[in-house]
Amino acid sequence: MSDLEALTLRYRRFSAERDWEKFHDPRSLILALMGEVGELAELYQWPGSQTESRPNPDSLLHERSAEEISDVLLYLIRLADVLGIDPIDAANRKLDAAEERFPVDQYLGEAPDKAQAP
Amino acid sequence: MSDLEALTLRYRRFSAERDWEKFHDPRSLILALMGEVGELAELYQWPGSQTESRPNPDSLLHERSAEEISDVLLYLIRLADVLGIDPIDAANRKLDAAEERFPVDQYLGEAPDKAQAP
Amino acid sequence: MSDLEALTLRYRRFSAERDWEKFHDPRSLILALMGEVGELAELYQWPGSQTESRPNPDSLLHERSAEEISDVLLYLIRLADVLGIDPIDAANRKLDAAEERFPVDQYLGEAPDKAQAP
Amino acid sequence: MSDLEALTLRYRRFSAERDWEKFHDPRSLILALMGEVGELAELYQWPGSQTESRPNPDSLLHERSAEEISDVLLYLIRLADVLGIDPIDAANRKLDAAEERFPVDQYLGEAPDKAQAP
Numbered sequence: 339m340s341d342l343e344a345l346t347l348r349y350r351r352f353s354a355e356r357d358w359e360k361f362h363d364p365r366s367l368i369l370a371l372m373g374e375v376g377e378l379a380e381l382y383q384w385p386g387s388q389t390e391s392r393p394n395p396d397s398l399l400h401e402r403s404a405e406e407i408s409d410v411l412l413y414l415i416r417l418a419d420v421l422g423i424d425p426i427d428a429a430n431r432k433l434d435a436a437e438e439r440f441p442v443d444q445y446l447g448e449a450p451d452k453a454q455a456p
Numbered sequence: 457m458s459d460l461e462a463l464t465l466r467y468r469r470f471s472a473e474r475d476w477e478k479f480h481d482p483r484s485l486i487l488a489l490m491g492e493v494g495e496l497a498e499l500y501q502w503p504g505s506q507t508e509s510r511p512n513p514d515s516l517l518h519e520r521s522a523e524e525i526s527d528v529l530l531y532l533i534r535l536a537d538v539l540g541i542d543p544i545d546a547a548n549r550k551l552d553a554a555e556e557r558f559p560v561d562q563y564l565g566e567a568p569d570k571a572q573a574p
Numbered sequence: 575m576s577d578l579e580a581l582t583l584r585y586r587r588f589s590a591e592r593d594w595e596k597f598h599d600p601r602s603l604i605l606a607l608m609g610e611v612g613e614l615a616e617l618y619q620w621p622g623s624q625t626e627s628r629p630n631p632d633s634l635l636h637e638r639s640a641e642e643i644s645d646v647l648l649y650l651i652r653l654a655d656v657l658g659i660d661p662i663d664a665a666n667r668k669l670d671a672a673e674e675r676f677p678v679d680q681y682l683g684e685a686p687d688k689a690q691a692p
Numbered sequence: 693m694s695d696l697e698a699l700t701l702r703y704r705r706f707s708a709e710r711d712w713e714k715f716h717d718p719r720s721l722i723l724a725l726m727g728e729v730g731e732l733a734e735l736y737q738w739p740g741s742q743t744e745s746r747p748n749p750d751s752l753l754h755e756r757s758a759e760e761i762s763d764v765l766l767y768l769i770r771l772a773d774v775l776g777i778d779p780i781d782a783a784n785r786k787l788d789a790a791e792e793r794f795p796v797d798q799y800l801g802e803a804p805d806k807a808q809a810p
Contacts, residue, residue: 341458341544348551356558357565361620363508364521365500365719368493369619371528372726375486375493376612382483383605384597384803390481392539400539403482407536408547410489414532418525421510421518426459429526433466440474447475449738479738483601487737490608494730501723502685502715567620576695577780584787592794593801599744600757601736604729607764611722611729618719626717628775636775639718643772644783646725650768654761657746657754662695665762669702676710683711 342426346415353416367417374409381406460544464533471534485535492527499524578662582651589652603653610645617642696780700769707770721771728763735760 339347353359381402382389393399418425440450457465471477499520500507511517536543558568575583589595617638618625629635654661676686693701707713735756736743747753772779794804 340460342460345544345547345551348548352551352555355560356563358563358567360565361567363621364510365507365723366619366621368497368500368726369615369719369722372493372497372722373612373616373619375490376609376615379486379490379605379612380609382486383602383609385483385599385602386803389483392482395540400541403539404541404546405550407532407539407541407543408550410528410532411543411547412550414525414528421521421525422513423518423522423525425525425529426463428522429463429529430466432523432526432530433463433470437470442473445474445476447478449476449479449740481739483605484737484739486608487601487604487733490604491730491734491737494727494733497723497730498727501720501727503717503720504685567622578694578696581780581783581787584784588787588791591796592799594799594803596801597803600746601739601743604733604736608729608733611726615722615726618722621719625719628718631776636777639775640777640782641786643768643775643777643779644786646764646768647779647783648786650761650764657757657761658749659754659758659761661761661765662699664758665699665765666702668759668762668766669699669706673706678709681710681712683714685712685715 340426342415345412346419349412349416350419362416362420364417364421367413367420371410371413371417374406374413378403378406378410458544460533463530464537467530467534468537480534480538482535482539485531485538489528489531489535492524492531496521496524496528576662578651581648582655585648585652586655598652598656600653600657603649603656607646607649607653610642610649614639614642614646694780696769699766700773703766703770704773716770716774718771718775721767721774725764725767725771728760728767732757732760732764 353362381399388394388397388399393403415425418428471480499517506512506515506517511521533543536546589598617635624630624633624635629639651661654664707716735753742748742751742753747757769779772782
């Protein structure tokens, strides 16, 4: 069993033990996920050397980032679990498609989004 | 090596091959993550039997959900990779804390957020 | 001068007085906006009679909603101001387009998003 | 009647004419708002001279920004309308509080969020 699967099962059991499964419909989980994404965004909202490149590993910002990334991950895998989706498998298929869609020689150093081109 | 680690390394290599690492600072990745969370939210934005409970596994909604969950996961693990954070490890520590903070006998069937209480 | 314009000018002056204009580039304001949208989502994340229909006007949830809606509005009009966009004018043009795109007789009682159709 | 009030009433009538009020509960509107915030974030997700400072007023990025800001504004005022909240009034109260909380002499040129301090 993979680490992500073990985490999914652990969270499933955590929810079942507290009878919280009734709160975990898709819409509720997406709203909860947004709450955590908002907390992650807040950490990086103002420009600065740490937010623009990467925070010092000993900083409070680094520690808080690990917490918020965890919260987003937990709600995301709970949503995948509730929907019966294998997120690792689905993400690998996405990367298969991205490799075809963005050939190395054509996109070297070029952001894929053309809407921002001048 | 875990499945999530393998996915992280695959995405790291994908980015390096295209010289896209320069786009992957924390703020850019969080904005990109928001784009994908927005697409996930859109799928479930209107009430209905499938959005409120869970979509039929053969539905377009189910397939689109797998894609959007993948996109969120990919930007999230790329962010963790750039910041030098192990998301599985951090999420397990979060669940350790949640188990202490929400004892089963005290929170059985009760949403943890009191702000919504009548 | 409209009320929204007056609010925009007040926030502009508030920012100038504190020399905070340097923090108000588009990416920073969007990240800050995401933080506030996250707080709004958190208030409504779990299902319940007040979150699903509408909260009692005397409830804490109602009061907190007014605060979070304000925070989203403030960052949104600050972003529009920085970009030189008139949001009222742009929104009226959007509604003009929506009236053409969704004729009453064709969309009566039908959610516009077909991705969710069974 | 203020411009924002007129816009709110126009959107209310637009919804009523299409019998779409049944879709406009708070959770649905917040999910829809998240979708539009995601589209706004996408426009600015990659670093560059226009995304970091401000786009040229004749650019596609500027035009797309006006559209996405409108979409966020429309769902936001629809939510406020459904909840019975006056957003201009609430935002002015927020600015009253911010003026007290961040005295000019103490916060001159200082981002209010200390979590990011080095």
